[in-house]
Amino acid sequence: MVPSLFMMQRCLFPGAIGCKPSFILVKRYNCSSQKNARLQDDRWIPTVGLEIHAQINSQSKLFSSAKNQFMAPPNSLVSNFDASIPGTLPVINKECVRKAVRTGLALNCKIQKTSFFDRKHYFYSDMPQGYQITQYKHPIAKNGYLHYPTADGSVVKRVKIEQIQLEQDSGKSMHEEGQVTLIDLNRAGVGLMEIVTAPEVSSAGDACAFLKELYGILMRIGTCDGKLAEGQFRVDANISIAQQKTKLGTRVEVKNISGFKHIHNVIEYEIKRQIRIVEEGGIVESETRAFDYETGFTVSMRDKEIKQDYRFMPEPNLPPLHVYDDSSVTSLSNPSSVINVDQERRNLPKLPADIRGHLIESFHLSFVEAEFLTNRNMENYFIEVMECAHNLNPTVVWNWIKMHVIAHMVEYNLSSIEECYVSARDLAALLLLLHNNEINAETAHLTFTTAIQTRQHPDKIVEENNWKMISDKETVTKLCEDAIATLQCTDAKALSGYDADKPKSKASKQAIKRVIMLVRKNTNDKIHTGVAKDVTMKLLNYKRTS
């Protein structure tokens, strides 16, 4: 899909009475070809605020102990509380609180020692209570930030995290031909972490970069499984445009977008739509829009939503949520019954940014290479290979992992690097053989495949199959000398083309090739051709000069 249709458009600013009309270059493009499309209009500054709903991967739901599972027969994972049967009360899940605290710490937030729950009232069939239990005024974590890399790591940007709150997910509704809606409450009550950013992101590209980094962090700390197809990571985008950086225009909200590509499309489309409206003299309406996955357009909802008044009120059935730290937990009789923030901080694993930094610093990998390993949780495998064989070139190791190890994992349907049939130590041994010219590239690949099939150590495989190449300088030199001598006797013309000043010319290459062919024949193909080529060239140079 070709994006370019340049148009010169004559346009007046709304309200710009007496101003000269200005000609603007407007680039129109098809939304679905995102790679080459760039919004080219410097007068409008877009602002994007994001609200991410990440499902907590706990066993049971947030306020009830019904099971948290995606695929299940309809309404089979619903407790009485989830169905809002009278006489039921919420009981909070400790694991959900722990994961929210963990997420808050990973995003540099201040964990609130006391937080409260509120009710957010609105009527919808998939929410039987008529309200959602959330944390509106006093969430569990506030005032964090996240640094995220853009432009292949060369630019690092920062976004403020306003707050992280615990809240309930709603059930699922399926619309049948505009006649009825079918409700499945399996998802009703599942724990969500709502992560709210300040409106600081200024483009679709930045938004996606931020979300990818956030996603990577949540995966790494294990608080969300991030299965996009199951709706475990949903994003609401609040998009507005303004002419000055300090002002904020009317915002339009697009809810429940899943998938990074879609998020990019939505934000770009919406910015473009708002710019077009304003430049045609209209006013952007404050509304909530839906997103059409197929076309990439945002569309207005059918029922023009009445201005929602959520009538927030404190949840009367839930006392304050306390979390503790090392000093306050000592006074408790049962410390394991509460969450200790200091303990959670100690248990936090290394975050993707730190891992990438370590790989780049210690092994001089590029950002893209480091990101590749980190995103697939393969950094430890890589590091172990490098530690077993210090002399190896990190890029060679990386290439090998990228091409052969990944191919193997795909073929054998392995989900994590720990399941790889070739351990890091074995791969190091294999690559060391290659590095020392004891085997050539072709044999290396063969050894790798054999190692997968037989689970044997590469050294053993090479030995058993007698794949070791002759590569020590002395032997090779003798063999080449013999071959050259033989050729000079039998076929002097073969070597005549060699020109020491032009070793890469066709004739020179041909000469070398003849020598190598003979050596290979003599050694039953055991000669390491790379080494032999170098040696042959040196010998032929020497012969010419002597």
Place this chain on the structure above:
Amino acid sequence: MLHHCCRCNWLKILFRSNFCQRKLSSSHFNCRLFGSDLVPSTSQWIEIKEEDLPSKTILSLEEVRHVENLALVQYEDLNFEKTILEDAIRFADILLTVNTDDVEPLYTVLEDESLYLREDIVTEGGSAENILKNAQSVMEDYFVAPPGNIALSDSEHKSN
């Protein structure tokens, strides 16, 4: 800071002492001298005059309709509903005469309690039959509800 115990006020004037002068704190309010409770023994009526209240809130019919939408209730007579609502708001206006300066809002009477954290184990759910028992309309194990908020389709954005 002065406190409201009527007996102690009388005492204070008489002895000019600081016996009952204590900081107003939410849980430690105790007049040691007479050991009187916070709760008076006989009902104490304070008359609030109409002039002390702010002006009566008058609702427009639009606002009444808005409240109807939010609460999903509907009276037959909109004007009657308007009167009821305005009187209800008026009744609640007496709360505005209480001075709440420097007083922390009481979020819950359970403020000294701590939320109990349950272990993450599955013990409920599993029976769709039970959950659907009270439903008026069921279709293949789904609750049936009227059509909800659906997005506009092609017709809208084609004109864009």
